Amino acid sequence: MDGHFVLARDVDGAAFVERVELAESLTTTSGRDNDGATWDADWFGDARANALDGAETSSMMTWVRTNQWNGGARGRVRVKKLAEGATAEAALRRFSVEAPKSSSRVESKGAKGKKRRGGRERRSDAPKPPKCACAVYAISILDGGKVGGRVFVDEATGFAWRAEFYHQRGVERWLFEGWERMVSEDRREAFTPALAHRTSAEGQVTMFRARETTFAASAMSFSKPESSVADWSPKREWSSAAGAVSTCRGEGGHILVKPKLESADGATTSSDWFVLDTASTGFAVTGDVADAVSMSAFGTMSITGVAAPLEGAMRRGHALSLGPLTLSSPLFMEQNLDGAIRVPGGERLGGVLGMPALAHAVVRLRAPMRVAGSRDAPKLEVTVVKRDEYAPAAEIERAWQPVTFIDGVPYVRLAYTIADDGFAGIAATTMEREGLFKLALGVGGVGAMLSAKVAAASDLANRTKALQPGGIMSGPGENTGRLQRVGGEIVTGRVAAVRFKNFEFINVRAVAHLDGDPPDADLSPHADGAVCADLFRGCTVVFDLASDRPRVAVVPP
Numbered sequence: 001m002d003g004h005f006v007l008a009r010d011v012d013g014a015a016f017v018e019r020v021e022l023a024e025s026l027t028t029t030s031g032r033d034n035d036g037a038t039w040d041a042d043w044f045g046d047a048r049a050n051a052l053d054g055a056e057t058s059s060m061m062t063w064v065r066t067n068q069w070n071g072g073a074r075g076r077v078r079v080k081k082l083a084e085g086a087t088a089e090a091a092l093r094r095f096s097v098e099a100p101k102s103s104s105r106v107e108s109k110g111a112k113g114k115k116r117r118g119g120r121e122r123r124s125d126a127p128k129p130p131k132c133a134c135a136v137y138a139i140s141i142l143d144g145g146k147v148g149g150r151v152f153v154d155e156a157t158g159f160a161w162r163a164e165f166y167h168q169r170g171v172e173r174w175l176f177e178g179w180e181r182m183v184s185e186d187r188r189e190a191f192t193p194a195l196a197h198r199t200s201a202e203g204q205v206t207m208f209r210a211r212e213t214t215f216a217a218s219a220m221s222f223s224k225p226e227s228s229v230a231d232w233s234p235k236r237e238w239s240s241a242a243g244a245v246s247t248c249r250g251e252g253g254h255i256l257v258k259p260k261l262e263s264a265d266g267a268t269t270s271s272d273w274f275v276l277d278t279a280s281t282g283f284a285v286t287g288d289v290a291d292a293v294s295m296s297a298f299g300t301m302s303i304t305g306v307a308a309p310l311e312g313a314m315r316r317g318h319a320l321s322l323g324p325l326t327l328s329s330p331l332f333m334e335q336n337l338d339g340a341i342r343v344p345g346g347e348r349l350g351g352v353l354g355m356p357a358l359a360h361a362v363v364r365l366r367a368p369m370r371v372a373g374s375r376d377a378p379k380l381e382v383t384v385v386k387r388d389e390y391a392p393a394a395e396i397e398r399a400w401q402p403v404t405f406i407d408g409v410p411y412v413r414l415a416y417t418i419a420d421d422g423f424a425g426i427a428a429t430t431m432e433r434e435g436l437f438k439l440a441l442g443v444g445g446v447g448a449m450l451s452a453k454v455a456a457a458s459d460l461a462n463r464t465k466a467l468q469p470g471g472i473m474s475g476p477g478e479n480t481g482r483l484q485r486v487g488g489e490i491v492t493g494r495v496a497a498v499r500f501k502n503f504e505f506i507n508v509r510a511v512a513h514l515d516g517d518p519p520d521a522d523l524s525p526h527a528d529g530a531v532c533a534d535l536f537r538g539c540t541v542v543f544d545l546a547s548d549r550p551r552v553a554v555v556p557p
Contacts, residue, residue, distance in 0.1 A: 007020050007208075009072075022299075024296075026314075031223075033223065034222060037049060041225060041391070047347070049224065059076075062075070064160055071191075080512055083136040087132075087134060088131070088134045094150075096198065099198070126193060132154045137151045147165060149163060157193065163178065170202075174195055174197065176195065177195050182194075195208070204302040213444055235328040236325060238327070241389040243383065253445065253536075254341050254442070254444040255365065255380070255382065255441055256275060256349075259320050262318055270289050270350065271295050272289055277352050277353065278358065278440065279354070280361070284335045285315055285351035303333070316329060323383070325361050327357070355409075359545060366382075366541075367538065367557065378537075399500070399555050401542075401551060402549075409439075412531075412552055414500060414531070437531075438523060438524070439531060439552065447505065448495055449485070449532060450495075451527060463493070481521075489513060503539055539557055
């Protein structure tokens with residue numbers, strides 16, 4: 001899709017703000033203010049802080065793209081020279097880590113305007129390595145940064161022609177050419193590449209072509225905008241202050257809800273099961289459901305899948321209602337969800353509801369345990385409440401704990417205990433730890449996921465009654481994705497306790513990947529793991545994930 005961008009940065013400092021506008025009223029903004037706080041505003045107009053590795057990646061990518069890494073932001077990054085005087089080809093052979101190839105098909109325009117199809121972007125569309133003496137630098141954010149990057153610099157000009165950033169989803173690659181130098185009336189300098197060519201870890205290509213660069217007034221604000229005041233944000237309407245939502249558990253413990261999708265003429269509605277996923281930054285829908293309510297299709301986007309990047313068309317709906325809340329013009333990514341989750345009664349899985357459905361409401365999940373001796377499954381309840389009319393009970397007030405957003409995904413700090421069942425001749429002990437955990441309701445079949453670093457530090461495979469799962473990994477898009485057999489490096493073990501502020505889960509089943517966290521887990525390097533859908537049994541959970549004070553409370557049911 002073609003679009004327009006405006007990128008402003010502080011010539012003397014590290015602050016920046018960028019606004020990107022595409023067709024179909026797609027607009028996003030992101031930035032870093034003068035105090036070092038990084039933020040994003042998504043396609044739904046919701047602005048929220050972006051912390052830790054989300055802030056690190058956003059900052060470093062922009063600083064290299066604007067040459068601030070070698071100017072106003074130099075005191076905020078750690079820089080180490082790895083090589084100098086090398087040819088570009090030699091520097092690439094020794095220091096480059098190529099982005100993974102996407103299995104999906106993309107469309108681009110050639111030099112004569114003819115459309116071409118292929119696996120990735122054509123090499124001719126990207127800037128070629130220069131013929132120059134090259135220096136290579138390793139960079140990372142000071143004060144605990146966990147995202148690294150490498151910058152390839154033309155020694156003759158001092159400008160970057162390539163940069164790579166390494167995070168949990170893979171490699172983010174930028175290529176640059178045509179750097180221009182501008183000087184203001186007061187002799188300040190600014191540098192802009194005529195072309196910045198980005199390939200995401202999922203293989204999606206974005207090309208930024210600079211048309212004009214000017215010096216603006218120094219009083220410009222780089223602060224995070226207010227949430228949902230942007231002209232592109234959809235309308236949200238309430239039929240009542242609170243309301244229950246049809247809900248059930250899917251196989252694996254997923255929380256399933258039934259939103260109502262409505263066509264523009266109101267003649268067609270769809271009410272299929274959707275996964276409620278706190279770790280999804282958007283909405284997904286199957287092609288059948290999208291077609292049933294006449295959603296328009298445009299563009300494509302890619303996300304990280306189980307075995308390969310998944311690509312789908314963007315679909316624009318007319319209205320989505322979740323209980324008393326109605327969201328106009330919802331935006332979806334089309335995905336094939338065949339076999340992703342089994343729905344009770346053989347009904348159809350229609351999609352995924354992520355953060356845009358949670359950003360302006362209080363969502364209460366009541367999940368009691370099965371009554372002893374009863375054959376009836378415990379009744380799961382989901383209630384959606386208008387945020388400014390929500391009056392929490394005293395028990396909830398005492399249980400609130402803050403949530404941190406990283407790239408739009410909520411994380412919470414928890415205490416946990418890894419048990420030792422006396423294996424390998426070790427006396428039975430426990431290991432007390434505390435760390436950041438992703439709230440991942442979209443992951444089922446397990447109570448928690450522990451990061452590879454935690455599994456290694458705690459010797460999880462030997463401490464607990466670990467099992468080595470067999471079989472085939474599957475997930476959304478399995479008809480086109482490359483599925484992988486589960487190997488012996490994935491183990492499940494017992495976590496004796498996971499503690500929220502006012503509630504404790506005991507004997508939690510946890511999975512760990514001993515050979516490294518998989519890209520589709522999208523787990524922050526600052527985190528110890530994720531808490532998943534199957535954990536939340538025998539409790540009431542209240543999510544209040546608005547941007548100004550995101551929080552969660554867990555109490556007895």
